[in-house]
Amino acid sequence: MTATVSDARPTQPHQDVRRRRSATRRSRDQRDAWLLVLPALVPVLVLSVFPLVRGIYLGFTDARAGLGITTHFTGLANYRELWHDSLFLDSFRIGLIWAVTVTVTQFALGLGLALLLNENLRLRWLARTLALVPWAMPPVIVAIMWRLLLSPTVGPVNQTLRSTHLSDTGINWLGDFNTALPAVIVIGVWVGMPQTTITLLAGMQNIAGDLYEAASVDGAGAFRRFWNVTLPQLRPVILAITSLDFIWNFNSFGLVYVLTAGGPGGKTMLPMLFSYNEAFRYGEFGYASAMGNVMVVLVLLLLGFYLRARLRSEP
């Protein structure tokens, strides 16, 4: 084989012979690329692209679970119904509160921890290791663990409240209408903060040292260096991780499913939990898919606004 591997770029346009040879090389590269990609392409098409397209379509039908049931195209009927479904609207509101609060808190706490880990502190290795544990834990286990912590009778949190007389009866954190969502949010932050921290830390360590030196020479203090060097340099990483966090949080399921299953009284019914119940408890495949479609559109709109505002404010 005479073709070199990586040299698939077009060569100088005026060299006619080389161009022709490069054209055959490119077509051979095309063929090789397709062959290499084929083992991934088939499962992706069958188990990801096709289901996704079909799922979007199902959102415009009255599909139901069960075999041998005919499905009809119903146009926008599902969405008209969703618009008047107060439970769904509530769940959407809860989902937004959850996703925004968790993402913002994750970012703020993660940035703080990353700044500390970027300093020459003792015990940094311990903090870094600990920061990774929640990331590696199965969400189901995280939920079980926090249920033990927040247990109204035998949990240490309530015991502390009782012994300090802040509350004599203890609080049923995950079962009380007022505290369930905040409690779940704290747990969401605990789970997702590590990944945000580590990503921000990796970004910080890629900032060239001379930038800080130059700032120091110009007499900038710690805060000014953070504001004028660290933050602007981190900008792409910050945009990427907050956007991803928001998507992941809005679409998260397992943690809250095991913590509260959406209760009490639907106070923690995230959109994913709601649509899961519609689909696999009540068999409303079409209606649940319609919810999925609304979720995507909403996430896209919010991300669009967020990224546009951020990118426009770039100096």
Next chain:
Amino acid sequence: MTAATGRPVRVRAEPRRTVRDARRLRSPGVRAGQYVVLALYLIFLAFPLVWLLSVSFKGPQELASIAPRLIPHHWEWRNYSDAFSQQGLLRSALNSTIVAAGSTVLTIVVATPTAYALARFRTRLRGAATAWILVSQLFPVILIVIPLFMILRDLHLLNSLGGLVLVYLVWTLPFALWMLRGYIAAVPPDLEQAAAVDGAGRLRILVSVVLPLLRPGLVATAMFAFISAWNEFFFALVLLRGDQTTLPLNLARFVGSEGQVSLGPLAAASVLATLPSLAVFAFLQRRLASGLLSGAVKG
């Protein structure tokens, strides 16, 4: 950014000692403040874990106590042996292992040639793959899982570990490709050109030149795939209906129906179910962030 040179970005264990460190030495007051804040972070991160460990060593009597202590009075090791004899827990642990190992192997076999093609060839595939990787992150799984459920039902792969392995393969593929592409881009193309001049075919080049250099990246990607599959809950919940369960699925069933008595073994089982992920993670911890970043910056 240094990533532009193509080297995977590393989270350094120790920051480089440079002139700037000397300048950035903090006053004692600031230092003390930093330690206080760091301690708060440590408590927030560690206390839940320590408490889970503590519960896993407590007997039923001590667990029913309204004034629980962090250090158990009496260390109840029986919880751990009880955890194994809880209904089906061992069986579901075995299932989890099969599914995680199977999808890991499959992910590596499928992702490596694809990532190579995406890193080395400038074709339309590259754009399509990037688009798919992004789109697959964006859409809520509910949209995918309903048609998946129907497809697997038609193929008689519902409630089968094989079906779940296939689903996990497709589910871990976006991030695996993202990571691997970054690692492959860091392998100098000159080596491959040299091998090509010596008359090696493309497959030969991939196997005997690229793969050996790629080992760290392959290990990191494999570990990522293993953890994803081991921890996954949603697909297992929907697609395994009936007697087959994975570990997270089985443990989640205990929740809610838990009597006070079973808390100890439940905590013990939770600790055990976390260990494989943690062990894998101990190796992985530097590489994951670097893979994320190198993929992100390379574009």
